[in-house]
Amino acid sequence: MNTRYTFPRSCRLLKTDEFSSVFNFRCAKTGRFLNVYAQPNVTNASARLGIVVGKKQLRTAVARNLAKRVVRDVFRLHQHDLPNLDYIVRIIKPFTQDQSAIVRNELLLLLKKSKRCLDS
RNA sequence: GAAGCUGAUCAAGCAAUCGCUGCCUUGAGUAAUCAGGGGGGAGGAAAGUCCGGGCUCCAUAGAGCAGGAUGCCAGUUAAUGGCUGGCCGCCGUGAGGCGAGGAAUAGGGCCACAGAGACGAGUAAAUCCAUCGCAAGAUGGAUGGAUGUGAAACGCGGUAACCUCCAUCUGGAGCAAGACCAAAUAGGCAGGCGUUGAAGCUGCUCGCUGAGCCUGCGGGUAGGUUGCUUGAGCGUUUGGGUGACCAAACGCCUAGAGGAAUGAUUGCUCACGACAAAACCCGGCUUAUCGAUCAGCUUCACCU
C-alpha cells in the first residue's frame, strides 16, 4: 500500500467560520514571504490547509495561482508528516518562479515552528 | 573590424517522479462521484482595446439632414484609419526614416509682443522741394526703402491639427450577444366548482370562521445545456505581380476553462532564460521585451 499524495476536499478549509476561528486562535509565525496560522482540530482525521492570497500583493491571476500551487504542493507532499492541525498560509510578499525554492524551505520551517508553538 | 539601417525567424531543450485540467475508453455506483489506461493542454505580443471585419439579436418603404470618421495619386483586401508602389515636403553623410499632403476667389474667426499700420483703411517719423518765420518750427506736395515681424509696406498675406466647404464612408448593440431545457416562491391567462358554502380547525361527525379551491397553459428567476472552436486556418511547392497580395496542387488538425487549468523536485546540456497568461473568432496598429540566428544594404578605418 503506497501513500497517496493527493489533495482532496476534506483536507481544505472551506468555510469563512473555519478561517476566522483559525485567525482568532492567534498562533502565527511570520517569515519573509509567508505568514502561517495554526489551530488544533479535533473533528478531522488529517491536517487541513487554507490559503489566503491578496489581490493587492499579487496583481494577476497567474501570479496568484502560482503562489497557491507552490504552497499546496508543499502541503501535499508533507501532509502525512504533519500533525492534526488546521493551517492557514497567507502570502505577504510577491515572489517569482525562481524564488520558489526559498519559499518552500521557509514554509516547511514555519510549519514546524507553529507545531512547537502549539506544543508549548 | 567597428558603428548602424531594413526585413524575417526562434522565444531553452531532454529524461524520471509527484500533482492540475478537458477529451476518449474501461470498471464500480441509482446518481453525484471515484479508480485504471490512452492522448491533448498559452503568445509574439495572448496585453492595450486604437481601427476594421465575421457571427448573433434588434430596428428598417425610400431618401435626406444632423453627428462622427477619413482626406496627394494608384493599387491590395472580407474590410480598414492597415499594408504596397509612385510623386512632393522635412530629417539624416548614407542605407533609410517621418508626413491628417484636398480647397484660402463660398463665408466667418484669429494673427500676442514689436510696429505708423495685422487686411478696415491710411501716414507717425525721415529725406527733398515750395511758402511763412530771426530761429525753433508750421502747412502743402513728392519719394522710395529702412526699422521692427513667423509673415506683409496691400500681394487676390498667413492660418483649415479654428469653424467651415468639397469628396468618400457610416443603423444600433454586443458571446454577460443569442438559442434551448427549466426548480422553489410570487403573480398572470383559460376552464371547472363555489355564499343553495370554497378552504381550514380535523382522521370522521357536529360546531365555528366565511371566499376561494382544483386543473391546464404560457412568460420567466436561480440553475443547467449550447454558442465553443475546421478557420477569410497552417505548412511546402509551383505560377502571376516591382510589391502588398493572388491562384493552383499536396499535406496537416493545432487549448476550449468557467472562483478560471501548464506547476514542483531531481539529473544533464547550453546563449543561464526577458516581457508576460487565451476567455466568441479573425486581419492590422500600438506598447513591453533577456537574448539568439539569417539575409540584404550604408558609413568609417585598415590591408591587398
Added chain:
RNA sequence: AGGGGUGUCGCCAAGUGGUAAGGCACUGGAUUUUGAUUCCAGCAUUCGUAGGUUCGAUCCCUACCACCCCUG
C-alpha cells in the same frame, strides 16, 4: 465587454494658443518679553510621458502611462 473622466508647487486647485491666478503648508524678515494672530517677501527643471500641427502649445491632434467612475 462597452462607455466616460482626471492628471498643473508638498496638498486643494484656477487657467478658451501669447512665457501659470489663488488658498493652505514651508522658508526668511517685521511686530511681541516669548508664542499665536497680523503684515511683507520668497517658493513651478520640462503643466503625467513621447511625438506632431503652429512663428509660438498647459490649451489643438495622435500614441502611450497611471488613477478613478458608470452599465451589464
